[in-house]
């Protein structure tokens with residue numbers, strides 16, 4: 001049997017076909033544009049996602065024995081606000097997870113409704129990228145669009161809806177809307193009232209591995225795949241990536257270096273960080289997780305390479321870096337503001353500490369280190385909660401870089417396990433589809449049988465010490481300039 005996993009990312013949709021032994025038979029990547037119509041805004045067209053997904057599915061189906069395709073699972077960028085009218089037409093471009101326009105609405109939720117209440121209702125507080133502040137923004141700034149909205153959904157749920165006709169979401173992705181009671185796995189009636197949302201505007205809730213329907217007949221014909229292909233609810237991309245890297249059950253860790261950077265800690269029991277600096281979300285394995293998310297991770301390096309150095313040769317640039325632990329230049333990675341742990345849409349990126357002898361390589365190195373220091377800020381919050389993490393898995397486009405993996409091991413002081421495939425969310429989506437098709441007893445069983453660690457990057461004691469000193473300086477910069485960002 002073949003299971004298809006779809007990762008609806010920010011830079012591209014990545015689709016893969018996996019057989020029942022976990023072997024990937026084919027991967028297809030299809031890019032789409034990302035729009036920044038005003039400073040701090042970030043949008044994409046759901047129609048672009050759909051067109052590229054269908055094109056990718058066609059190419060996958062042509063490359064494998066299509067009659068063997070049994071299930072599809074979609075993982076996708078979280079928090080995005082997708083709105084459809086009563087005729088199922090997209091009302092406006094999707095407002096994405098890294099969009100910072102909702103400073104005012106986020107402040108209203110956190111300060112007027114109050115963080116304490118939000119945390120009781122949802123297990124989380126408001127962050128600018130979450131869905132609820134976006135709904136309030138739309139209500140205030142585009143009342144005609146708000147009135148027209150019949151369905152509110154998340155990015156990957158738009159794809160699942162178009163493929164199956166089922167208006168649904170899963171608990172892991174719904175957790176990031178700030179409308180879900182994460183602990184009790186149901187919509188929060190209080191949050192729906194606060195945002196002026198009716199229950200019928202929201203999708204039905206499922207576990208990630210539950211089958212929500214089969215592919216629409218006409219779609220199966222167009223794609224040349226069987227009529228009875230099952231579709232599971234899927235997951236937010238981080239929960240899907242966690243499944244794809246075997247980060248399930250108790251106390252496992254996964255780091256994703258995609259457009260965003262995340263540190264994901266799985267848990268069998270529900271828990272909340274008392275300051276809500278880390279998100280407390282449901283996991284795709286049926287349990288829970290804590291997560292820190294930085295808004296610009298691999299995208300910092302991409303910006304530095306593409307926009308400033310004007311080169312596509314990432315590897316060549318990284319090969320020129322020869323002095324880990326010896327660099328006095330710092331980079332604050334806040335190109336789109338920052339989520340965890342600062343919750344500050346006004347924050348911006350900075351280079352600090354340059355002198356006449358600073359080289360291009362020092363600055364590239366600083367960018368890459370700054371991203372891992374940003375993630376370390378979230379790890380520190382977890383450590384303060386008494387969570388000790390000695391090793392992590394890693395995935396995402398940035399994990400293709402061996403230098404970044406080495407920096408991760410040394411800055412985090414953790415062993416970094418490399419999985420056979422870097423296709424975290426796509427692989428997780430395929431595993432969820434296999435579980436939905438009853439090829440495995442549950443997600444934990446599937447992961448045990450399919451996910452293989454092929455290498456481990458170990459921290460070097462000397463570098464850990466040097467990076468510890470550098471991190472202690474790094475963490476002083478944001479508090480020192482925070483006020484200026486706001487002004």
Ligand SMILES: Nc1ncnc2c1ncn2[C@@H]1O[C@H](COP(=O)(O)OP(=O)(O)O)[C@@H](O)[C@H]1O
Nearest residue numbers: 009010011012258259298299302396397398401
């Ligand atoms: N060798 C590399 N070194 C650094 N960054 C890389 C490398 N290869 C890919 N990337 C970056 O990975 C990112 C894409 O990762 P991906 O996990 O697919 O993101 P998303 O899910 O957000 O679309 C891009 O920003 C790209 O520049």
Ligand SMILES: O=C(CO)[C@@H](O)[C@H](O)COP(=O)(O)O
Nearest residue numbers: 010077078097258259260293
């Ligand atoms: O906002 C979050 C998680 O809370 C992001 O992780 C998005 O889910 C986007 O992911 P990538 O496109 O970077 O994979």
